[in-house]
Amino acid sequence: MTNIDIFSLIHSRYNSFTNTEKKVADYILENTKDVIYMSITDLADACNVGESSVFRFCKTMNLKGYQEFKIVLAHSISQEEETPQLTGKITMQDTIGELSSKILSTNISALTETFNLINEKDISNAIDSMIAADRVHFFGVGASLMTAMEAKNKFMRITNKTECSIDTHLQIMSAALMTEKDVAVLISYSGSTKDTIEVAKVAKERGAKIISITRFAKSPLTSYSDITLLCGANEGPLQGGSLSAKISQLYLLDLLYVEYFKRTNKESILNKESTANAVIEKML
Structure with missing residues (x-):
């Protein structure tokens, strides 16, 4: 489907659309x-x-869903551009020096926008929930799973109550065993990943506190969230797993980590010393 010009397709089928589909088109x-x-x-x-x-509009276009529509749209836009683009303003003609500058600018912009989106009350409430929780589960799939694993790696140095399951079956099983004393931190750039949404739904039904880290304030995921923390990176449908999106997510997780450390200072210092000593034999 990616070779199809979405604009031509919309125009060719426009007269057969319902009034609602015409509004979307x-x-x-x-x-x-x-x-x-x-x-x-x-x-x-x-x-x-x-x-x-x-969703029905996308199906009318013979697409599997909204994500496939965005991929086809991105391809159609790139075909209309005189110069093919890789990500954002990066082009095939850029030198290494130009690439270095543009990628730096993209990452700085992502961090700056994330900083501007920070709600201190939400961060504070998230930390209160994590400290009070019996267990804190980090969830994500695909590229967001890598971020969730990094969060687990970070927090396990100062607390023994964090978890992160890699397999999606194990994730939904973990969610099914959560209680009102647990916190689920769900990471999804789009907020529309089916597996993550299902985990959020199950965890919510079990009474767990839901914290989501995502790009969009309104998405299927945030409808289940008690606290939503927004990252500021723009990631096109052809840029899945972009480092600028990951960097903005890690920035928020680092903020949560440092504030958690501050509020549990005595315990965190002891645990950090213990975990550091535990791996000291592994180093030369």
């Missing part, structure tokens, strides 16, 4: 480059329709 055609960075919830809100209407 009109918005996409008028705001093409913005739509690439929008969640399905954002697009639905912008068009004043339901998420199911956006």
